[in-house]
Amino acid sequence: MDFSRLLSCLDDDFALLRAAVAGTDPSARVPSCPDWSVGELARHVAEVYLHKAECIRLGAFPEEWPPGVLDPDPVTSLDRTYAMLTGQFSAHSPADHAATWHEPDQTVGFWIRRMAQETVIHRIDAELAAGRPVSPVPDxxxxxxxxxxxxxxxxxxxxxxxxxxxxxxxxxxxxxxxxxxxxxxxxxxxxxxxxxxxxxxxxxxxxxxxxxxxxxxxxxxxxxxxxxxxxxxxxxxxxxxxxxxxxxxxxxxxxxx
The missing domain is CATH 3.30.1050.10 (SCP2 sterol-binding domain)
Structure with missing residues (x-):
């Protein structure tokens, strides 16, 4: 997939994830991840977004983690960290350097792909927790x-x-x-x-x-x-x-x- 397509899918799935979290009690359990509540799922995703934004901004893994306290409101936390992540994507080309866990690929493009895939799986988790029909995943x-x-x-x-x-x-x-x-x-x-x-x-x-x-x-x-x-x-x-x-x-x- 080209990076513009991955970014489009990321935006679509984030919107679905956000809507599912916003419409669900944060204490509700996530059936596909039974150890998590919806609030914990949202916090996990927000932390992932923030960490990857820092990996791009710094060009290295952040030494202290987490770098600051996330907002206690799950939706606000998702909105803020997603804006930070996509801001870093917008400020760089996919070929620019970023710290990643995949040694052969130390680029921003790696995180564009990984965050698109991370988000589609977790928005499905959120939809299941909300009791909503699972939205289609593009082939x-x-x-x-x-x-x-x-x-x-x-x-x-x-x-x-x-x-x-x-x-x-x-x-x-x-x-x-x-x-x-x-x-x-x-x-x-x-x-x-x-x-x-x-x-x-x-x-x-x-x-x-x-x-x-x-x-x-x-x-x-x-x-x-x-x-x-x-x-x-x-x-x-x-x-x-x-x-x-x-x-x-x-x-x-x-x-x-």
Whole structure:
């Protein structure tokens, strides 16, 4: 997706998130994140926006966190931090430097994509908490989100967030698994560590579609929500080796918790 499209989706989803939070008791529970209330969900999103704005403004991770106190009103807090975030986006080009957790991509564009994807998932959380129908997710945003969660959170995360993956990659099943939606597929292979080299998950675009011993497939939107643990197994189609599917479930849960 190009950055103008991502920014447009971000604006749309922020408006939906804000409306859901504004119309809901802050103490209401979030069914897709049961440990959170709506107020806590809004605070989390506001903190994320503020942190990313600082990562862009400073060109480095802020040394003290949080840098100031958020407004106690959830909507006011969201409005202020979103204005700070989008102000930084407006003041920079996507290619400008920003501090990010993804070492190969230290740009503002990384945060444009990440915040668009962060916001769509959390506005769904807010809509569920408000008891509203979940607003549609554009197919192109969902497709981009699938690519992001697989390559960055599962793939890159398995090399950078070793503690999160525990012992899952000590002696994994190294047979490939495929994720497929519409016209595109990805192949994931858990690779055991060798010597001092830790294990990791290799993620690549599949050249010929189904290339694994197990397959998870579905339309882009339900597949994205399933990958982020916002959809049940009935929302996607699974086939192939059961042990390999269980391993992938554990890997994606470790990457997205």
């Amino acid at each position: 192109d945003l969902a497709f981009d989100g699938i690519d992001e969660v697989l390559k960055l959170f599962v793939g890159y995360g398995s090399t950078s967030w070793l503690d999160d993956f525990g012992t899952l990659l000590d002696a994994p099943d190294e047979r490939p698994l495929s994720i497929s939606t519409s016209h595109h597929a990805w192949t994931l292979t858990a690779i055991a560590g060798k010597g001092a080299q830790p294990g990791h998950v290799d993620v690549k675009d599949a050249a010929t579609g189904f290339e694994g011993d197990a397959l998870v497939s579905g339309d882009a939107v339900p597949l994205l929500l399933w990958l982020w643990n916002r959809g049940d197994d009935a929302s996607v189609r699974v086939s192939g080796d059961d042990a390999l599917l269980k391993q992938f479930h554990a890997l994606r849960t470790a990457a997205t918790q």
